[in-house]
Amino acid sequence: MKKLLLFILFVASIKFSFAQSTDQKTAFEVSINSNIQLPADSLIAKKLIRSINHLISLTDSESITSIYIDSSDKAVNLGLLSGMGSVPASDTDNFYYKPYLTNVYQLPSKDYAIQIAYIGVSPHKTPLLYYVTTFIAKDKGNYFTFSAPLARNTINWHKEKIGMINFYYKLSLDQAKAKSFADYTADLCKKFGQPLFTLNYYKCENEQEANQLYGLDYYVGANGDNGGEGGNNDGVSTFLSGTNSEEYRHDMFHFFCGKFIKADERCRITEEGSASIYGGDWSVPADTIVYQLKKYIAANPTANLYDLFHTNDRLYKLVRFQVAFSIVINKYVEQKQGFSGVLKLLHAGAEEDNYFKALNNVTGINKDNFNVECRKLL
Numbered sequence: 001m002k003k004l005l006l007f008i009l010f011v012a013s014i015k016f017s018f019a020q021s022t023d024q025k026t027a028f029e030v031s032i033n034s035n036i037q038l039p040a041d042s043l044i045a046k047k048l049i050r051s052i053n054h055l056i057s058l059t060d061s062e063s064i065t066s067i068y069i070d071s072s073d074k075a076v077n078l079g080l081l082s083g084m085g086s087v088p089a090s091d092t093d094n095f096y097y098k099p100y101l102t103n104v105y106q107l108p109s110k111d112y113a114i115q116i117a118y119i120g121v122s123p124h125k126t127p128l129l130y131y132v133t134t135f136i137a138k139d140k141g142n143y144f145t146f147s148a149p150l151a152r153n154t155i156n157w158h159k160e161k162i163g164m165i166n167f168y169y170k171l172s173l174d175q176a177k178a179k180s181f182a183d184y185t186a187d188l189c190k191k192f193g194q195p196l197f198t199l200n201y202y203k204c205e206n207e208q209e210a211n212q213l214y215g216l217d218y219y220v221g222a223n224g225d226n227g228g229e230g231g232n233n234d235g236v237s238t239f240l241s242g243t244n245s246e247e248y249r250h251d252m253f254h255f256f257c258g259k260f261i262k263a264d265e266r267c268r269i270t271e272e273g274s275a276s277i278y279g280g281d282w283s284v285p286a287d288t289i290v291y292q293l294k295k296y297i298a299a300n301p302t303a304n305l306y307d308l309f310h311t312n313d314r315l316y317k318l319v320r321f322q323v324a325f326s327i328v329i330n331k332y333v334e335q336k337q338g339f340s341g342v343l344k345l346l347h348a349g350a351e352e353d354n355y356f357k358a359l360n361n362v363t364g365i366n367k368d369n370f371n372v373e374c375r376k377l378l
């Protein structure tokens, strides 16, 4: 279901994609229209622009060691600023989104707030806004370093530690819900065989607020309300939830997979199943999804279950058949073998063939017997 990995990381998508950065570089320098005010000291202005041009040329891998990304709170800064040099093509290579400097102003700390917009122009001369980001520039003498504005944007928020989680919130915190969610994350640590770590959880009103607090003013892929969920995170210890709630179990499961499973080993099919077992899918609880699957199969006795699994068709509301089958299979595996069986499937890799190879090893279910074996589980 919904995921929040940032396009800037180009691990992108709003619905959880596993596409990896191509680390392809663009050669764009930031464009500065004549109406944009720069710092009055021209030496500082030049140094700032030079540093921005370094920042926006970095691939993901270069970002990790770059001096231009502030090293304090590095994971959060990388979550916003990593890989800005990898700008996707629009319809054709001729219409790449290009970076424009749209705002520079000094903060009370003497740092600068910088706003950059990636804008393209269609063949019909329509402007296409891709994303707009605001971040902080700190003068280091010979160059500027850049950081995400999350701490500054949430300076007036409340903070409360419950279990392994620092809950950040604006108005109120439901203690019982927060405690239950902290227990859930502690249980996930156990399931993944990892020690407890400190998790920073921001209770945001919606995905828009989560993005804006993080420094992502606008992203075309996140426009609209996206079903009232979504959010943003740094993949390490900071998670901004767009659920307006003390919990976001579905995406927290994805977060754990991102944190503890190598990118090329992650298996989306399995992940969606377990994330939905613990947190529902598109606000539909797992039990309802299984009930709907049984109902469908009873009404369509000749349906081939593998064909249903393989399509992207929706079973119920926005829930896909594949997610429903993955729920049924993961429940069965967890019941028979504990979570270690599910972990094997979670490491199967991205392709469906790899999933079935792992599934065959763990359960004996494969493509050929899927129709027969899955009926037994329902």
Ligand SMILES: [Zn+2]
Binding pocket: 001, 002, 003, 016, 250, 254, 271, 272, 275
């Ligand atoms: Zn999901």
